Amino acid sequence: MKVVVVGAGQAGAAAAARLRALGHQGPIVVIGDEPLPPYQRPPLSKRYLLGEIAPDRLFLRSQAFWADQGVELLLDHQAVAIDRARREVRLRGGVIAYDALILATGSEPRQLPSSIGGALPNVHSVRRVADIDRLAPQMVEGRRLLVVGGGYIGLELAAVARKLGLDVTVVEAAPRILGRVAAPETANFIRNLHQANGVLFIEDVELERLTGDTAVTGARLADGREIAADLAVVGIGATPATALAEASGLEVDNGIVVDEYGRTSDPVIWAAGDCALLPFRGQQIRLESVQNAIDQGEAVAANILGANVPYVPKPWFWSDQYDLKLQIAGLNLGHDRVVVRPVPNPSHWYFAGDQLLAVDALGDARAYMIGKRLIEASRTADPSVLADPAADLKALL
Amino acid sequence: MGMITITFIQPDGAQTVATAKPGGSLMQAAVDHGVKGIIGECGGSMACATCHCHVDSGWRNRTGAMSPGEADMLELSADEVRPESRLACQITLTPELDGLVIRLPEQAGT
Numbered sequence: 315m316k317v318v319v320v321g322a323g324q325a326g327a328a329a330a331a332r333l334r335a336l337g338h339q340g341p342i343v344v345i346g347d348e349p350l351p352p353y354q355r356p357p358l359s360k361r362y363l364l365g366e367i368a369p370d371r372l373f374l375r376s377q378a379f380w381a382d383q384g385v386e387l388l389l390d391h392q393a394v395a396i397d398r399a400r401r402e403v404r405l406r407g408g409v410i411a412y413d414a415l416i417l418a419t420g421s422e423p424r425q426l427p428s429s430i431g432g433a434l435p436n437v438h439s440v441r442r443v444a445d446i447d448r449l450a451p452q453m454v455e456g457r458r459l460l461v462v463g464g465g466y467i468g469l470e471l472a473a474v475a476r477k478l479g480l481d482v483t484v485v486e487a488a489p490r491i492l493g494r495v496a497a498p499e500t501a502n503f504i505r506n507l508h509q510a511n512g513v514l515f516i517e518d519v520e521l522e523r524l525t526g527d528t529a530v531t532g533a534r535l536a537d538g539r540e541i542a543a544d545l546a547v548v549g550i551g552a553t554p555a556t557a558l559a560e561a562s563g564l565e566v567d568n569g570i571v572v573d574e575y576g577r578t579s580d581p582v583i584w585a586a587g588d589c590a591l592l593p594f595r596g597q598q599i600r601l602e603s604v605q606n607a608i609d610q611g612e613a614v615a616a617n618i619l620g621a622n623v624p625y626v627p628k629p630w631f632w633s634d635q636y637d638l639k640l641q642i643a644g645l646n647l648g649h650d651r652v653v654v655r656p657v658p659n660p661s662h663w664y665f666a667g668d669q670l671l672a673v674d675a676l677g678d679a680r681a682y683m684i685g686k687r688l689i690e691a692s693r694t695a696d697p698s699v700l701a702d703p704a705a706d707l708k709a710l711l
Numbered sequence: 712m713g714m715i716t717i718t719f720i721q722p723d724g725a726q727t728v729a730t731a732k733p734g735g736s737l738m739q740a741a742v743d744h745g746v747k748g749i750i751g752e753c754g755g756s757m758a759c760a761t762c763h764c765h766v767d768s769g770w771r772n773r774t775g776a777m778s779p780g781e782a783d784m785l786e787l788s789a790d791e792v793r794p795e796s797r798l799a800c801q802i803t804l805t806p807e808l809d810g811l812v813i814r815l816p817e818q819a820g821t
Contacts, residue, residue, distance in 0.1 A: 354754040371735060376743040608752060632758040639780065641758055679780040683760065683787035 315340045317618060318403055318410055320393045320558065321418030322346025324354065324604055325587025327374045328611030329416050334383045336619055342385045343410055345403065348442060349390040351377060356604060358446050359470040360634055364477065365450065369443055396562035398580055414582050414618045417559055417570055418611060421552035421588035421602060426462065431524030431533075436545045440467050441552075452545045455479030460533055460543035462521060464491030466633045467549030469504060473635040476511045483514045483541055485533065490517050494551075496642075497652045499662045500674040507638055516541075554589045554600060567591060569600045574624035576614035584618060586610040594627055594645070603631050628690055629672075641679065643686035644672030653697045655681060655707075663700050670694045681707055715804045717811045719746045719764075722818075731804055737813070738762040738799035748815040755800035757781060760788035762799035767812035771795060774802050774811075790816040 317333060319326045322344050330344050346352070353372035361367050380387050388405075395404040396415065403410045423439040426432030438449045453459070459475045461468040464486030472482045484491070492501045505515060520536040524546060532542040554569040565571040565579040569591030576584045576592070587607035591598050601610075606627050613625035631642040649664035649671050659677035663670065663685065670693070673685030684707045688695055699705045714730045717740055721727075731740035741749035741762070750761035757778060763785060766774050778801045785796050796816070802808075 356754055356756065371739065374742075375745075379743065379745065604754065605752060630759075632753060632756055634756060639756070639758065677780075679757075679783040680787065682758075683784060687787065 315413040315618075316411065317342050317414045317416065318412035319344040319416040319418055320396075320403060321416075321420055321555075321587070321589070322348070322352045322387065322389065323418060323420050323587065324352070324374065324607035325420070325611035326416065326418035327352030328608040329418060329586060329615045330380075330385045331375065331383065332612040332615035333618070334385065336616060338615075338619055340413075342383075343388060344380075344385060345388045345391050345393050345405065345410070347390070347392045348444070350443060351375070351380065351387055351389065353443070354604070355441070358443065359440050359467060360474065362443070363446050363450055363453070363471075363474050372443070393558055396558055396583075398562050398564075398583070401582065412582075414584065416611075416614055416618070417578070417583065417585040417589060418587045418607075419555035419558060419589045421554045421600075423467075423548070424551045424553055426521070426524065426548055426550070430522070431526060431530065432548070434524055434526050435529040437524060437530050438545065438547045440471065440547060440549065449545075449547070453478050453480060457481070457544040458483070458542060460485065460524075460530075460541055460546040461549065462524075462533070462546060463549035463551070464488070464515070464517065465494065465549055465551065466492075468547065469508065469635055470633060471547045471549065472508055472513050473511070476508075476513060477636075481514075482512070483516065483543070484508070485519065485521055485535065485541070486515070486517045487520045488518070491515065495646075496674055497646070497649075497662055497664065499652055499654055499660070500640075500676065503660060503676050504635065504638075504640070507636060511636060552588065552602060554591070556589060559585070559589075567598070569598075571598070574626075575617045575622065576610060576625055577617070584614045586614045592625070592627070595647075597647075599645075599647075601627055601629055603629060605630050630686060638677050639679070640677075641675045641682035642672065643675075643682060644670070644689040646672040653700045655700050655703070657703045661685065661700075663695060663697070665694075665697070668694055684708065684710055687711060713806055713809065715740075715806070715809045715811070717741075717804075717808070717813060719744075719749075720812065720814045721747060722815060733804050733806055735804055736800050737764070737802040737804060737811075740804060741799055741813075746815070748818055749799055751800060753800075757784060757798060757800060760784045760798060763788045763790050763792075763816055764797060764799045765793055765795045765814040765816055766797050766802075767814060768795065770808070770811050773805075773807045777801065790818055792816075
């Protein structure tokens with residue numbers, strides 16, 4: 315059986331490696347549109363941007379690994395169409411037949427429309443090595459960086475920029491930063507941390523447009539305020555890369571729709587990672603995380619080989635900002651209260667009734683690991699233990 | 712420039728010999744060579760404890776001090792924690808580590 319993987323990122327790599335690890339002997343071809351072998355993206359907004367590591371330190375496996383495993387990497391190739399009837403992937407100037415196809419196309423950073431300056435020179439997105447290679451030389455001490463979007467990408471960029479000595483202003487259209495993903499308690503802690511490092515926040519105001527002519531010079535906000543800047547980074551979310559799937563007639567709805575096995579509406583086509591819309595707790599969601607990309611990629615590999623095991627995501631996530639390691643386990647969707655552990659490195663525990671859904675651990679690795687263990691075992695935590703600074707959280711296990 | 716040789720020993724005695732450039736992490740060297748038991752899900756961010764290893768005696772004073780929070784992560788890792796436990800992502804390969812011997816813990820649930 316020949317397996318073709320479109321997408322040479324975290325999910326595609328995990329699926330290909332897992333197929334071999336499970337004993338699959340047939341051909342495996344991984345198609346990637348970047349000229350690099352599969353690599354990890356999280357360091358792009360941190361150590362790689364800081365110039366601390368070279369690209370080859372990002373690679374998920376050594377070059378030799380793919381060759382040794384008999385996985386063919388077709389890098390710098392764009393898949394342009396899927397012909398489901400003929401079971402072929404069309405590339406520019408070529409066709410690849412498949413018996414099973416895995417779509418691991420990931421997501422793309424949302425862009426500001428060019429009508430409001432989104433295409434001006436020195437307006438940057440953060441997704442690929444090439445993006446950071448363009449951005450890094452512009453991150454010069456004393457320059458003014460405008461960060462559009464108060465999510466994780468924007469906040470990590472802000473932290474790196476401050477470390478490099480730039481002035482940083484973060485503009486967030488929603489009432490507060492991290493509005494989509496975290497409770498006010500977590501947002502407040504993170505905002506305070508950034509403010510202590512000199513970042514200026516403007517929240518609850520829409521961006522009217524980025525200004526500038528031959529390059530970005532700043533922004534005008536909906537309330538008339540003008541912000542001057544030498545460069546801008548836009549971190550306003552990501553959209554799943556579904557064009558290929560949609561054009562081929564697969565079911566798509568803010569993601570490539572898959573069942574609990576990772577199968578799309580076509581029995582021999584599967585999807586994994588950022589691009590997939592999967593069932594979770596009675597809803598269909600997308601999970602933009604490294605953990606999901608790996609786990610779902612591996613689950614799909616197993617199911618292609620007939621394992622028939624439903625994939626149950628274990629959502630966890632982390633973000634490094636300054637010296638803070640923010641670690642999140644679980645999904646707080648549907649929570650009705652937040653219990654605060656009131657210690658210098660606090661953790662915020664999300665409950666729906668008695669059910670523990672998630673924890674945001676702000677520099678407390680113990681709280682994170684314990685919370686993760688409880689959440690994965692579908693166990694709850696006694697809020698009075700959480701709220702008692704003197705209590706040892708290990709008692710919860 | 713000298714490459715660093717590391718021997719990884721599984722609980723059943725099986726060995727993998729890896730060579731790596733100085734400057735990278737022990738975790739990365741393990742993952743590059745497909746060493747079973749070292750996963751590094753979080754890519755070396757000390758956020759997952761899936762790179763848990765045991766540093767053989769005689770090498771422990773050369774692998775550096777634990778990072779802040781590393782002990783916490785190890786304490787709660789799924790595998791057998793011992794005094795010689797380290798997170799491989801927190802060990803940087805230096806020339807003094809040429810010949811390093813690493814044992815993998817018994818893995819819970821695998």
